[in-house]
């Protein structure tokens with residue numbers, strides 16, 4: 199039995215029983231971890247509004263067994279990210295961010311770089327005027343930090359330069375030259391030289407600097423398609439929609 203205190207971001211919060219919540223956090227010390235907050239839905243709960251999705255908190259967890267559900271014994275809010283929850287475009291972007299982190303990380307496997315990218319991503323989301331592009335850059339960065347770093351330097355199959363006509367193969371996890379693409383008949387995403395250049399440039403930059411990049415028109419469309427398809431392949435399910443208003447009722 200142990201008490202653990204760590205910084206954490208709320209990825210998901212579901213109602214449980216009469217008054218409790220089961221929460222999924224991405225924490226600095228423990229990585230992805232689930233905990234139950236007893237009485238969190240009561241009017242006078244000691245957790246107040248601290249355990250809303252996207253909140254950054256200082257968390258104390260009580261663990262009976264290392265592999266079981268922890269109990270949330272205390273939480274102090276560090277950054278509530280209210281502004282993220284006030285706008286549908288930002289809610290949609292933040293939902294995609296946390297869904298990707300939840301999907302590409304394993305339980306109890308700490309990943310401080312991913313934690314800091316998530317925190318920087320949410321902070322930038324409050325300021326950006328293009329949540330969609332910020333999410334794209336965030337997703338590329340998280341995939342690059344996870345075990346699913348896409349191969350963008352050369353053809354993932356023959357290792358030759360991909361030339362001007364290439365595809366991104368979600369199944370192979372990287373770029374395919376035209377010859378290899380013809381052979382593998384994968385459902386690849388066509389990539390123009392501009393999109394490949396964008397990905398390579400963004401990857402070399404510190405995350406905070408890469409978020410100032412701009413992408414429009416064909417490049418933007420290709421990147422959205424590529425990241426969506428790849429994230430869906432590695433996570434095994436669709437991420438929340440880019441535009442929540444466009445979701446069919």
Ligand SMILES: [Zn+2]
Nearest residue numbers: 353356375378
């Ligand atoms: Zn090839």
